[in-house]
Amino acid sequence: MVGYIYDEIFLLHDTDGHIENKNxxxxxxxxxxxxxxxxxxxxxxSKSDLYKIHNRDYVDWVERAYENGYRxxxxxxxxxxxxxxxVARYATGSTLSILKAFKEKRINRAFLNIRPPGHHADRxxxxxxxxFNNIALMTRYAQELGYKKVMIxxxxxxxxxxxxxxxxxxxxxxxxxxxxxxxxxxxxxxEDEIGEGRGRGYNLNRPYGNFCDDETLLKLYDDLPKWFDFxxxxxxxxxxxxxxxxxxxAQITFDGLRELVRKILRFSKNRPTAFLLEGGYDLNSLAKSxxxxxxxxxxxxx
Ligand SMILES: [Zn+2]
Numbered sequence: 001m002v003g004y005i006y007d008e009i010f011l012l013h014d015t016d017g018h019i020e021n022k023n024x025x026x027x028x029x030x031x032x033x034x035x036x037x038x039x040x041x042x043x044x045x046s047k048s049d050l051y052k053i054h055n056r057d058y059v060d061w062v063e064r065a066y067e068n069g070y071r072x073x074x075x076x077x078x079x080x081x082x083x084x085x086x087v088a089r090y091a092t093g094s095t096l097s098i099l100k101a102f103k104e105k106r107i108n109r110a111f112l113n114i115r116p117p118g119h120h121a122d123r124x125x126x127x128x129x130x131x132f133n134n135i136a137l138m139t140r141y142a143q144e145l146g147y148k149k150v151m152i153x154x155x156x157x158x159x160x161x162x163x164x165x166x167x168x169x170x171x172x173x174x175x176x177x178x179x180x181x182x183x184x185x186x187x188x189x190x191e192d193e194i195g196e197g198r199g200r201g202y203n204l205n206r207p208y209g210n211f212c213d214d215e216t217l218l219k220l221y222d223d224l225p226k227w228f229d230f231x232x233x234x235x236x237x238x239x240x241x242x243x244x245x246x247x248x249x250a251q252i253t254f255d256g257l258r259e260l261v262r263k264i265l266r267f268s269k270n271r272p273t274a275f276l277l278e279g280g281y282d283l284n285s286l287a288k289s290x291x292x293x294x295x296x297x298x299x300x301x302x
Contacts, residue, residue, distance in 0.1 A: 002297045003101050003110035003274075004037035005094045010115050013088065013131075014081035019247070019281040020116065020129040028113045028277070031287040035294050038107055044086070045093030045137060053136040053166055055123050062088075062131065078126050088116055088131035095138035095276070099145050102232070102272040109265075109297045110274040111237075113290070117278040119160030119236045120185060128158065128185060135236050135276050136166045139173055142232050147272070148172060151230035153264055154179070156238020156278040157248040159189030159205065163236065169199040174228045178220045180241075180248045181207035202228075210249040214256030217241070221263050233273040235264060239280030239289040247281055257289055261296040270302060 006029045011022040050059045066085030091114040098110045118135055120128030139150045152167075154160040154177040165188075167173040179189050195203035206220040241250040242257065252260075265273065275293055280286040 001038045001107050002035075002294065003040050003098050003107035004032070004113065005040055005042065005098060005110070006113040007042045007090065009042060009087055009090050012083040012086070013116050014083065015079045018079060022115070023283055024280065024286055025113050025115050025277070027283045027287040028290040031291045032113070032294055035298060037294070038101065040097045040101055042090050043093040043097045045089045045132070049093065049137060050089070050132060052140045053123070053133055054121070058123075058125055062126070078129055078131070080131070084116070084131060091116060092118065092132045092134045092137045095134055095274075096141045098274050099138065099141055099147075103145055108270065108272055111290070111294055111297060112274060112276045114277055117238070118162070118276070119154060119156060119238070119278050120158070120162045122162040122165035127162075130162060133162045133166060135234050136163055138234055138274070138276070139167070142234070143172065147232040149228070149230045150174075151228060151233045152176065152236065153224070153233065154236035154238070154278075155241060155260060156236050157241035157245070157250050158184050158238065158279065159207070160236050161185045161188040164188060164193065164203055167199065168195055168203060169197040171198045171202050174202045174204070174225055174230065176204045176206070176224060178206045178208065178217060180212065180250055181209055183248055208250075212241075212250045212252070214253055214259070217252060217256065218259055218263065221260070224267050231271065233264070233268045233271055235273065235275045236278045237275040237293065238278035239286050242280070242282070242285045242289055244282045244285035245280070247279070254288060254292055258292050258296060261293050262300055265296065265300050266302050268302070
């Protein structure tokens with residue numbers, strides 16, 4: 001059985017005409033109805049949970065913005081609506097629900113159809129459509145539950161600068177990212193960003209050039225750190241690398257995505273593995289991509 005998180009609460013982060021909107025999770029939930037999934041309850045992260053990954057000033061600022069109603073976060077692409085603070089706490093907190101089900105051995109693989117996305121949110125601020133960093137809090141929750149070493153793979157077409165930032169000096173978390181070079185957020189994601197202090201050697205960026213094809217992308221995954229003996233694998237699943245998306249020039253096909261998911265599952269060696277939704281904005285492409293991912297999570301044996 002594969003665990004699944006989705007709830008109508010995720011529709012209430014109201015971004016109006018923005019490309020990151022509620023229709024994304026609706027489209028995915030609709031197409032996944034074909035599958036028999038273990039639907040797990042949502043959970044709201046507490047403020048002290050959020051402090052594990054974000055500075056207090058930032059969390060408190062978002063809370064105040066919530067109390068004041070509609071407001072923008074620092075930069076122009078990330079919106080806060082009156083319910084966004086609540087929704088973001090549920091998106092990031094619900095990762096705990098999956099981890100508990102892993103721990104109880106009810107599931108060994110999972111998909112989280114959540115929004116807002118998270119991987120651009122760093123310690124100091126939300127950005128790039130992200131408010132709180134979902135995969136980062138999932139990592140800390142996992143460690144509290146005994147999954148000491150956490151492997152993160154991020155295949156979103158954009159660099160997960162927030163996740164990299166949060167774990168940059170941490171040798172208990174390995175962050176591996178493939179992404180389009182010279183795309184958002186521009187200032188990070190280079191090969192020479194390898195971590196610092198104790199975290200040196202635990203951060204690996206593999207950027208690709210424009211019009212990346214399946215073969216080029218898949219080859220980068222040969223560089224996954226086979227020596228890192230992790231307890232759990234978390235995946236920032238951003239589907240904006242697909243051919244039909246216009247937010248990048250990447251040309252990944254559905255066959256390419258299927259092979260990518262298989263490659264990740266082989267790398268997991270059957271350790272608990274969760275895919276968290278990040279980007280992906282073309283609704284047809286996004287729904288089909290999620291369908292392929294679930295098809296593999298349910299059926300692919302390693
Ligand atoms: Zn993205």
